[in-house]
Amino acid sequence: MPDRPILERERELAELASATRAAAEGTGSVVLVFGEAGIGKSSLLQTARSVLPAEGRLLVGYCDDLSTPRPFGPLRDLVGAVGAGLARALDASDRTRAPDALRAELDRPGQPTVLAVEDAHWADEATLDVLQFLVRRITALPAVLILTYRDDELGPEHPLHRLLGLASRTPGTRRLPLQKLSTSAVRRLTEQSALDPDDVYAVTAGNPFFVTEVVAAGGARKVPPTIADAVRGRVAGLPEASREALEQLAVLPSGVERWLLDPLLRDRPERPGNADRMHVLAAAEQHGLLTVTPQRVAFRHELARRAVADALPAARRMHYNRRVLRALVEHTEWDLSRIVHHAAEAGDTDAIVRYAPAAATEASRTGAHREAAAHLRLALTLRTRFPDDALAGLFEAYAVECYTLGQAGPALPAQQEAVALRRTLGDKAKLGTALRWLARIGWWANERPTAERAAEEGVKILRDAGEPALLAMAQSSLAQLHMLANRNEESVALAAEAVTVARSVDDPALLSHALNNWATAGWRIGDPDAEARLVESLRVALDAGETDHACRAYVNLVWSLIEDRRWDDADRYLTESIGYADGTEFVGFLAYLLVARGLVYLATGRWDEAVAVVEPAFDAQPAARWGALTVRGRIAVRRGLPEADDLIDQARQIAERMDEPLRIGPVAAARAEAAWLRGDRAAVTAVAAPAYDRLAGDPRDPVLPELYLWLAKAGAAPTGTPPPGRPPPGRPPPGQPPAGQATPPTGAPPTGRATPPAWTEPYVAQARGDWALAAEGFTELGCPYECAQALADSDDPDDLLAALSVLDGLGAEPLGRRVRARLRDVGVTRIPRGPTDTTRDNPAGLTERQLTVLRMVAEGLTNAQIAERLVVSTRTVDTHVGAVLDKFGVRNRRDAVAHAVTLGIVPGQSR
Template structure:
């Protein structure tokens, strides 16, 4: 059938292919609803390629997928070392080896390579990791990577939504969106069919698959759905052929002829009949349904009482053939009602997925195993729940993790194993903290120590000491934290418990911040330990803290490389919990740096995740609440209330103080000074004895909103200057840090006309409507005349939303100036210049100065 209204997408693919031939590799994301014609488009495009080696892989949506299944198929087509590795790929084969081999083979001399990966909406995390891996590296290779997915079935849940966001920002990425056919196109396709074109369009909605199926069956024979269109054709089959088709539908999107013949006990001629009728299509050595909708339609027709027998035959055939695809075997075993086989293969599939970093799949397989793990000893069941909880914690699904850990705890107590009981109490402590259940977290860590100390030295005891030390740090008892963390480190190091040792070094860093000591060496030592011992999860934790402590100390330029390295690490290893945490802290950093549009966009992405711990949602909630408040927009308070509730649940001043001050600012901007002062005082109480930056910010808000005494203790320099009346020094200090809004608040307190006008300029550039309104009221009260009204017209007109200052910076970027030269020319600090450059690149959606200059 002709491809109508696809000239533009085909031209886009062709352009990407031409660029890839020149060594500018491209990743093309082809999106559209089920049946819109993504596969047909890609097939037409690849069929027209000359001098190109094409490889095809597809993700399967029938069962919990085999990790990297699509790319293992592609590796087999490549031949050589990739094919050899694919043939023996299991838990013993490192996925990094496959990644490197695929990249090397695709980038080898010999012209353009085109790789098509279909249906990534069913991809496992390891496959998505490999897509990210390739997207970051093919930019200088003659490689065209095409990935198709259904955007009508795409939810906000992790992992594909996150992966698409990550892939979209790669320079090599292009996107092709396929829309349904127009009424005119449907009329053209139906010309000569005798069908009413308007009715055909109404029934199908322009979906190419629906149109095709209905044209073959006729409007008078089918209801208004593709399912009925498929089943109308199935009805013409004899009983034997229908049984074979049923078996094919339960095999999956890709059907191996040998498996179909064995499972259905049929001759090849019956399979040929299905191909002749168009129900199955030949694709090299395998068969496929013409569309997944067709497969589902057939599967739904199979009587429920007959399905277990078909799955049992499929399981037997796969086992007889020596299959080691445990994910596939587990699916068929469970559907067949074979509990022992389900238990065996789901367990193996879960372990394999975990070793490959596909933690979503691992959790799904461990849950499958637990559904059939009847009558096992308490200790064995406890291990199963513990393994499940560990995977759930990695993917940031902490409610479910808590339930699994609690079940493991009761089972180990029943089994009389105090060592494992103490260990799971430690895990529960960190889990409760992630759920903002601070008091329960403290109780669990203290209970772990009570259980483990009588047993003598152990890695579990070292972990329990670290857990108690973490609780002490949250109470700002930094000297006690340091002492206990060092005790735990000594014990962990003596036992070779490197992961625990790294965690104790992390705690020493936080205590060092509170004690005014050099906190960086412990963290870098911890990172070296985790990376050298292949501890991906623990390394993700350290990267997160390197970023977070630098941000807490307002060292934003220093935080940047740790953020980027941490994100790359977490993406590579499917560490959803720390990836979400990094992005959350990043939103507050972008807020401080005045990059509010980026902060809002990133916060919304984080909050769109359906699986995210309350502690990881809290920071983007606070960021959104603050920015919406400053912009005078509706909807700020629900975010502020949710963030405050979560912060109070942790009991951690690091979170309580910023969230309490966010509320104080919101009340202040609304003119409710009493409520603002009340929240500021509560923030001051929470900040007492903590970090100088927290104490300082709380102190200036107490002064800004009322006249209560300022909490004693060391206060960070910019805030101390403001409290001492040196508003010029304080504003410059904030500006040197690259924090324009903080500087504007200081200028607002000055009472001088020039400073107030500068504050108004900053607020208008940022779009801080509510704050600008307060500045104008102050200016009018002081009798200042000629007060500007509204956002700068130049900013409103700028197509990229650049402020006046950012346009000046962009002009200097185009002139080839460095950050230092920009700073000198504009009379600003080098850090501020660097932040302005980053903001310009972000608003233009580019990754470097040259691209910004080209776009300018």
């Protein structure tokens, strides 16, 4: 069998199997297997052994790319596997005896033979004569003749054409053109690696050899040596003029349009005789290196282009790039991005200074922020060539592009450079604006003191600048920092003032920004108009095409809904907003939104999905990375995973540096829960008490009730009124009866348990010992783990068993062990074992993502629904499902789920 998996060759193997069955019955045939180099002809032949009948045999001979081919080259490879008659004829190089000897060798009734001649396009004349003899007689033999060849290397005069023409007139001949792999197959080949399958497909065009070599090399940043050697071997066989033309084309990263091809290949005095510019490309096309159409010329594979370009000496590469640059600049329609690329490759600094800033502006305008940042980064390497005002603008633009891409590291120093330059230029409006951006980027980079100072200075400077809109935006930015620090009243006051200015000057960017801050801060203090105001902020930004403000409105809207435990509403906006941020290439906010979805999944018990969806945010800016660490760390704590402490500690470090209740509370709750699961009450108090005191000034803080619970479990419940929490949608505030219901009378003692208020915060109910009310509340909120955690406080075996079922389904082993201990304490003898060690170690060998997909299949979700949850394409899910079926050795999803139940890796199953 081949060393690598052979994919998407089922039809070809079926044809070979059919041909061998016919040969076993006495009817031979010819099979033509053809395609470009690396397409998998040899792999197909190796796999063909699996379709041979037990009594059959496979003989393979190889043609070699020699300047003088050896006579009978591929037939000589058979010596040792064939009879003495053929061996003697070949040893004597007897062209008269060899054909008959070969026919006799193949004429073995009851033992069908597959004779494969590899790379027949290199066959010598003697071999071709023998094969022509054999083809005329093949149908009367119990044999299959397979010829493999590269059809793209057959010129009109190639000697193989005669043999192929004869074969095409032979009854039963099968033609098997091998196609490139689909993107789905490439995904399967790359699924065990860290490579992006779409990137691998882009550079290999689905060529199986290229794909497997790139995977083996761990990527295509550098062309794998095996591919480079293969390409250079082909180039070496080209005429000098064709080699030079190929080298010229290799410095162009994409195909070459006809208008550009003409000036690059036009006649030059030092090289006469090249009047037909396209003629010099014919040899490269015939060698399978180029694809030539009337409109354009391109390398057949990107890796082949890179191999040729990488082999060029630096001086020659620069020369070729200078020629491309000149042709691009002389063209009537400028392609700024291509101009800048070739200017950089040619080392033309004048061209870089002239064109890079304009190329960045154009790229940013079209939403290509990575390209814009790259152009600006290149221009800034020549910073001394720009006047100070222009240089400050370049730094500002670069900082904003990096901010957009979520790259806080380079964004902050760039904006600081811009501010330093603006201070020397005396323009208050531009300095104030630069300081406002420094405040935003400083916060993004987790430098709150820098952000606070810049925001306050920006407001102060812009008060004297005579620009009301700029001042209002600076005030709104300061309001934003107040809001993030839970200084909500100060935020509302500043933001409301900015909204008034925005409406008076009709500035949608300012209006969206200020409405956002006003609404988010107002939401936290119970403003009934906050949600409508935040939705208005979003719509204003979307209508005006203000991507930054739209993404921030999405984030704050989703986050506020999550704090109110409105999971469905949040998830609905998340589907919309993730697509928007991804489509506009706003990577920084995309990471934030993925974390928000992870928080929804964490709360609602979809933990595997939560772990998967936050993964991209681990490389994001600190605020988003904090969220990813918190989500994954919390799940690790609840599952008792060894990385739990490290994840939570990393989140703690970010939270302490950001110094915001929004970050401090969730981390403290996670650390307190971890300590409680370890049985360390002193650690629970040490962690939860300072955080509770810090957050207690805002009774509506969403984490405060959970901290109250942990302190109560540690025997250190805070005195005074417990935090009220936030009721779910449609429920009245704590102590207020539902609409239309009278307040319960007071005075007479209640019978049984006291009638609860319309809504009691479940964490507080549990802290007071009312685990049943807490479980009801958590069920209403849709939080299965928290419900099981409340039930775990019961003494009723049925409650404990119900909790255990949920915990085992989630993989929450630490709390599951506690519940099992309580079951033993109350006298239960038949306790479910729970997931075994084998289950935890994943006996099927599935990847983490495959396991996630399998569990969603078990939920009854379609591949399209799974793709939506995981924020991937449906085709990607198809690939994962196919891999699970392969590893399980089953044919359909139902059987896969049944097998998973047997293994105990489907949630909700006890063993």
